[in-house]
Amino acid sequence: MPAPSPHRPPSIRTVVLLAVLAVLVAGLGTLVLVRADAGLTARQVTVGGVPMTEVRSGPPTPGVRRPGVVIAHGFAGSAQLMRPIADTVARRGAVALLFDFAGHGANPARLSGAGWETSAATLAADLDNAVGYLRAQPAVDAGAIVLVGHSMGAGAVTRYAAAHPEIARTVAISLPDAGELPPGRPVELLLIVGAAEFPAFRRAADDAFRRGVGTDRRAPVVVPAAEHISVLFAARTHEEIAGWLPGASGSAVPRPLARLAGAALLVVAFGIGLVPLAALLLPRRAAGRRPPEPSAGREPDGPALPDDGLPLGGLLPVALALLAAGAGAVVAAVLPTTRLPLAIGGYVAGFLLVTGVLLIAGQRWLPGLFGAPRPPSSTAGVVAGRRAPVRTAVAALALTGYAVLAVALPIHAGLTSALPVGARWWLLPLVAGACLLFLLGVELVAAGRTGRHLLVVAVTVLVLTTSALVGLAPTFVLLVVPLFALLLGWQAVWATVLRRYAGPRWLPALLGAALVGWPIATTLPLS
Template identity: 45%
Template sequence: MLIDRRLSALVAAAALVVAGAGVWLLAGAGGDARRTHVVVDRVPMDEVHPPGTGHPGVVVAHGFAGSARLMAPFGDTLAARGYVVVLLDFTGHGANSRPLTLGDSGDPALERDLDVAVAHLRSLSDVDPDRISLVGHSMGAGAVTRYAAAHPEIESTVAISLPDASAARPAAPARLLLLVGGLEFRGFRDAAEQAGEPGIPGRHATVIPGAEHVSILFSPGAHRETADFLAGTADGAAGGTLPSPTRRAGGAALVLIALAAGLVPLARVTLGGAVRGWPRPDWPLLGRVTAVAVVAAAVGAVIARFLPTGVVPLAIGGYVAVLTAITGAVLIAYARRQRTPIEAAPKRRAFAAPALILYAAITIAVPLQLGLTHAVPSGTRWWSLAVVWAGFAVFAYGAERATDGNSLAVLAVSAVTVIALVVAAIFGLTSTFVLLVAPLLAVLMVWQAVWSAVLHRFAAPPWVIALAGSLLVAWPVAVTLPVVS
């Protein structure tokens, strides 16, 4: 018991040190640029102003399920090169609570948002209104490319991970840089190659080695290429050293690690001393539960396709919630048939539930908001979060019951569910956007399994483990997926 107490104190002290380092990184991001948040004609925007006046301006547009905060490193980079930057939240994204209509009909909303952002940027007193450029990623890359093609007064355009080459016309935009990650899906590389044909003046494509669809946003190479192209240089010498594009994400990661480590002392205080060992492989159990999970997830993937999941106003959010809920329900039924016992938890452990659930929300939401993307729900996102959380909670509880709390088996069940989502996307049961977010969802599921292992060590009730752990997955899903109609 004394060793456990000392270990908890040591973990708490280390977490404070790591959190301090993360806060230091976050506090120093952006240098001496002045930042302002505004809402113009219902479009939320972040302004970044370097010292002085008469600056060229850049509008930065995020991709599908992104936000202005996700693109903040580009604000740092471009402000360091003397640009005033406006980063907007497109309709349905970030702090913009207006629903986005999916499909072709969504394009007018994106164009309108860009119109508002460009007009606002031109109106700023420290901006040269005749020197406006655009930068966009993924969905935003298509939007800024189409916008620049229709507005020849736009000086330069940078399209990062352009999804469709048809957004670029043969003669417009006049100056267009296409960036694509070397690890992106073939379709993105083909689009960059087609739109950036060498024979078109003022246009070229560049592959960023080792980058995929999300990590390209934090690649020093992508930031250097963007800044140099907008400045009309090729060697980077004109603007000097650029700030690190990973500083914000790195600071957020340290804060997240610190909060994650803080679960150990919190569990010690709320649940008492550790009474169980860490999970060990149980191969017969692993085989049985994995087989059940395969059947459950397959059934869930098919049934979810034919249910009215669109009532949840989040792109793919309803489908994911239904699939996970059905999978969890099948696992619960299996556990009952196997007569998996449920321990009667002491009152102290049950009373720990509010503290652990609140801590889970803080652990995931605070680092995301501080250094990665918009993570504060608003409008319909609140009840959508409740629905998505319910789906993942049923899944988590079913996994806990079916595996008898073996976190390695929980991890296997989670892997099966993520694979089922990917297969569903491949076979047209849900949006192919799942293919882009599946790696991030897998990481969140691993994290949930780690929480399960820690809380099981302190003998937390299965329902408490399920409610707290599932929130780690449900929160980022609910706050990042676009609000749609």
């Protein structure tokens, strides 16, 4: 009896059940996102070229003025990232104003500099536009303006409040540096830091507190188990901010994870939905017998390698990945890609480009060391795909569009801005192209083996992290590596699904380029 193929596509019944499940989960995620807006109204405005979003709870009450809260995001963040904080303060009776600094989110202007050394003058100008707009609103108490900032935004709001004593109160979340603050200013300052953040953030909070001895500053609030991003979604953070508002009303319980939960459900739905979509668009691999063993007296094409395990079948791809990624980390620092107007993204694109080229070259030069790709259990599906180039092109376009939607929609709905503006439109194909070369290299070296694929990806992520620790890559890379690793893991799962169908070998890499390249090109700052 022939053995079952490990690449057998799921049955029609399973495909239908997964399609129904994907629709149900997507509906639930959409419902959660809609409920996150319950009782809130949002209005989009642009002032001085700065995109802003005004959030309030309920209609204005004649003759009643509310506290106003200007909320500033951090480096590589956006107004979308800070929306849960706006929801919290709006439900406590304040008027919240979100905005995008230059180079971030929907703001197409360039932000000079990079990292914490970004132009303070540009940040101050954008912040001044936001404060001026909010103070001019008839429903806002001009004497009760509060500034809230995270990371780079925390530095901006504390500097602004120190120079503008009319600001009622200030909240600094993950303040990167307190060196520019004059002693005792700003007076009413609430400092919040995550317990799992890099030590420098805790030191900056303690330094800012010491500089304000004798003022109305509180000791820094340390949020348990929170790092640099999760501190924004911690219930403790939201409770502290809500309690710091002057004269606010309302007692609504903060729901900082509502939008994030809805977005996570959409990610799950899109992840599941690839299976029925691939079944609809791609030819099935027919089940058949295992490939014949080499006949007596005939040498196989390459050394016998275990499917995914060590020592030989895993060590050689790992060694090649280590060499390729190590060279990529060094060369990327001097490539022209570093001049791309995309902070951090230029280095990452160069790193992926060089690593991908070297992986492809290594597999081409030493093909026998990595083994042949796993053959399909039957060539029927492959032949059908070759006879239908139009079908293959349509499938590739549809699946790539699906991948873009799968990554952009959840990120934009529940995390941060993921829509291209300005120079991002022409940066997007460049970044995606670098991701495509890297993932093509991974596919070739992995030779259709999921375990080997994950090993190569893990080595690449480790080398990128190390390059940031030793100073080859920008330090900020350390904060985006977790998301980068998640996206590569997502692509590995989808690659496993696509290998069960008779599609072209480059298709998983194409979808992966969309999954990984889109967030890099749309979320990192224009510089």
